[in-house]
Amino acid sequence: MxxxxxxxxxxxxxxxxxxxxxxxxxxxxxxxxxxxxxxxxxxxxxxxxxxxxxxxxxxxxxxGEAKKYGGKKAITVIGLCFVDLFAGAFFALLIAWEIIMAVFSVSNAVIAVCLFSGMSPWLLIPPMPYWCAAVFGLSLTALSVLSAVGCIYFAAFIRQLMRSYGRFHHNTIAAASGNAVLPSLAIHPRLPAKTNRRIRSAALFSLTLFVICFILGMIMSMISAGALEFWHAWGWFGYTAAN
Amino acid sequence: MNTQYKKGVLELCVLALLKKRDCYGYEVSEYLSNHIDIADGTVYPILRKLKSEGLVTTYMQEESGGPPRKYYSITKLGRETFEKEREEYLKFAQAVEILLEDDENDKE
Structure with missing residues (x-):
């Protein structure tokens, strides 16, 4: 030939x-x-x-073959609009939770700084001996780190969930209009193993430190106030001080 | 070997080559037929399929003393797909090897 x-x-x-x-x-x-x-x-x-x-x-x-599915496209798009509404509300909820966690983390850090430095802006922080305040400060620092770690992981999770949803969205339309479908994406974030390990150990360490310091702070306060309910003795939460 | 069976694997091989560098069609064809026993012409339908799936793109580049050549280049989606299917294929091949070797042991 x-x-x-x-x-x-x-x-x-x-x-x-x-x-x-x-x-x-x-x-x-x-x-x-x-x-x-x-x-x-x-x-x-x-x-x-x-x-x-x-x-x-x-x-x-x-x-020529791909064009056959064209008729279904309109229905798919309408269906997707409804799904998008629900998914949008869901994502708004997740993002709100992310913001709450971030605010929680920052406010814990601010209170911890106040406790360490002995400041009490607008007298918001109730009076207590400095060493009790320092231990509570340490415990709140740990809580701040813990929620910051949670924030970081949750942000990665939301991002991946959105990407995954975007891919689903794209694929549904592509399938309805007879175009090529892309491989679907995993829901969970795939962080490098090293990052995963760091996040895990930071979370574990800060959780342990928070629990230990919180309990230690309570015990120290009870001993120095000489009462189980030391907040009564020190006049917190609007109680009149016992002495 | 059954050509239909080979086709899916060949797509993976083409992506593996394009992941390393951009190539024109003839290069891909030569590379594959040097390693695997297939008809030279089979590569072009594969390249076209990969392009229609968005795994590769093409661009024209002027060559000194010749007509412009069509280069194939892997896309981000192509890389994603390659990583995923590569893993799947290797796992599959391993399983097949175990099964086939098992068969050999039974005969002895």
């Missing part, structure tokens, strides 16, 4: 199979012939190695 015979059969078969952009395909095979002939092969050898042009033509996917 010569180059021209090969290309003619290929062109005819492509046309018969209703393949878009047939010229582009023919061009690729023409270039293949050109490269091989430059290497000293004959047209017959090249054509034989390329394979049967009719078989090759059947391996190109027809563009």
């Amino acid at each position: 010569t180059k021209n015979e090969f290309l003619t059969i290929l062109a005819n078969e492509l046309k018969k199979n209703n393949i878009a952009d047939a010229e582009d395909i023919i061009n690729e095979y023409e270039q293949h012939f050109a490269f091989k002939m430059a290497d000293g092969f004959t047209e017959e050898e090249i054509a034989a190695k390329l394979g049967n042009p009719a078989v090759l033509a059947s391996q190109f996917e027809s563009a």
